[in-house]
Amino acid sequence: MTEHNPVAIENAIRECATRIGKGVTICGNAYAAFLDADRTYDKAFAHAYLAANGAAHERKYTAELATQDEREARDVADAAYRFADRTARAVEAELRAWQSVGASVRSMYGVAGRGEGA
Numbered sequence: 001m002t003e004h005n006p007v008a009i010e011n012a013i014r015e016c017a018t019r020i021g022k023g024v025t026i027c028g029n030a031y032a033a034f035l036d037a038d039r040t041y042d043k044a045f046a047h048a049y050l051a052a053n054g055a056a057h058e059r060k061y062t063a064e065l066a067t068q069d070e071r072e073a074r075d076v077a078d079a080a081y082r083f084a085d086r087t088a089r090a091v092e093a094e095l096r097a098w099q100s101v102g103a104s105v106r107s108m109y110g111v112a113g114r115g116e117g118a
Helices: 006-051 056-066 068-111
Strands: none
Touching (some): 006 056, 056 068
């Protein structure tokens, strides 16, 4: 269990803020990788579709089969971005929780000793 004193809480808040800052870069990079993979998939699909013969629905399925690797790379990049985004949101929630704990501890320390000697 973490010690709940003002110094420990401030350190936890500072750590969360640092993690949030790093998370911005991680999310940005993950989203850029997803966009790159999505463009690569779209381009490969279009080339495969145009190169295929037959009716439109046959060309579509031929293109889908021909671009499985690109689609998988896009899906992996999408999953990585979504994971990074969820992690960033969780750290933001953790920060809010620590701020709430900090407010409670400050309040507790603020009233300690009051009412004595009355």
